[in-house]
Amino acid sequence: MLEEYKSKRDFSKTPEPSDNQSQKLSNGLIYSIQEHHASHLHYDLRLENNGVLKSWAITKIPINKQGTKRLAIQTEDHPLSYYNFEGNIPEGEYGAGIVKIWDIGTYKLKEQKPMLIKIEIAGKMLIGTFILLRIKNNPKNWLFFKM
Ligand code: MN
Secondary structure (H helix, E strand, O other): OOHHHHHOOOOOOOOOOOOOOOOOOOOOEEEEEEEEEOOOEEEEEEEEEOOEEEEEEEOOOOOOOEOOOEEEEEEEEEEHHHOOOOEEEOOOOOOOEEEEEEEEEEEEEEEEEOOEEEEEEEOOOOEEEEEEEEOOOOOOEEEEEEO
16 A cells, blocks of 8 residues: 555655554554645645555645635555654655644544545644545545534
8 A cells, every 4th residue: 555655755865754663652543734845835634544644635724613625635645654754855856845743643533435534633733523525526636624
């Protein structure tokens, strides 16, 4: 599941983790959002699922307020150890730019269907029930919002 992640990166050049190290929060499934100052500032949502981090690039700052929708573009699975990565991806490398943690905590999966994922987030910035809703015309495009 990490082939795409690995194929996009040169680990002799980027400080990003190359694979899963068993670096885990004490209990619960990992949730984090990383502020990524790439060519366009975006917010990378990470959710632990089956040994990897399912990932979405949220195009604007997420809001802990009901109904404020954000476009979330699904990206490649990341290794678990990525959840608290912070650093500077060098110029010329995939995703070049500074990565900082924006929010970190755990989540519970409440419901999962092909078009909808319902989660309960326990972070510091985002707290409560959130929805990822797949947009029909592009399987990588989702809406992310608080319920
Ligand atoms: Mn990113």
